[in-house]
Amino acid sequence: MYTYTGKTAMITGASTGIGEAFARELAKRGMHVILVARSEEALRKLAVELTAQYGVRSEVIVADLSQEKVSAQVKAAVEAKGLHVDLLVNNAGIGTYDAFEKLDPERDHQQVMLNVVAVVDLAHAFLPEMVERGEGALINVSSMAAYMPMPYMAVYAASKAFVLSLSEALWAEYHQRGIRVTALCPGQVKTAFHQKTEHAVPSAGAIISAEEAVLAALHALEQGKSSIIPNWMNQASILSARFMSRSFLVQSTASRLKPQN
DSSP: OOOOTTOEEEEETTTSHHHHHHHHHHHHTTOEEEEEESOHHHHHHHHHHHHHHHOOOEEEEEOOTTSTTHHHHHHHHHHHTTOOOSEEEEOOOOOOOSOGGGSOHHHHHHHHIIIIIHHHHHHHHHHHHHHHHTOEEEEEEOOGGGGSOOTTSHHHHHHHHHHHHHHHHHHHHHGGGTEEEEEEOOSSBSSSGGGGSSSOOOOOSOOBOHHHHHHHHHHHHHTTOSEEOOSHHHHHHHHHHTTSOHHHHHHHHHHHHOOOO
16 A cells, blocks of 8 residues: 555646646545646646645645756755755657658657656656665656657657656666556546647547546556556457567558558
8 A cells, every 4th residue: 555645746747637636635545745747827726726735734846847957956945945846747749740750840859858868867867765765656648659759740759759668667666665667558548638749639549537547547556567558448459469560560550540641
């Protein structure tokens, strides 16, 4: 089991979607929360609500994690508030969807910075202190896309494959040293995420709520699992894909995901 009450969680991308759902559920379980995102107004509104509803301490750090060395600034802000992070939820992320040559290179650079670099930098910032205390936890939000190449979402899928690989490796390094590491790998979730891509992304598999994704992640963390795909239909989909050749899989995915311009 994992004890939540009285500990502190830091959630990136906490202003909407899965990040907001994590903040609400962890505060409900008695954790103090540090909310990190670019949207100051949304964060402060959520912080006031969580403190009023659950009596926990809610702190706000406004930061754009797609920028260079911002993770160090976030760590300094946490220390300035006299806090330490017991549970780090690396949730912030963006996705692009279109033929590769049509994508904005700067947007893809931001995607790698946010989906990959920030996850590594924040783990470096807070995991060593967890090791010193002999207790701590990381939840890294990956995706079902981590399990296969995804034409027209090539950088997104590759970034999420990185997150899954990193999480499983860190789990192996630290699970016997009191540190829990879990990668959350949902399929499509009912959030505004896909509304921010260049085109509407075709749906595939079971679509779940952000709350369902969060509950699955926390249950997996409590059980000491290195990763979790919420929903049995999505689990079966990934399992069946393992019996297909890589070339067949990527070509069939390309056919399904090709944007309808």
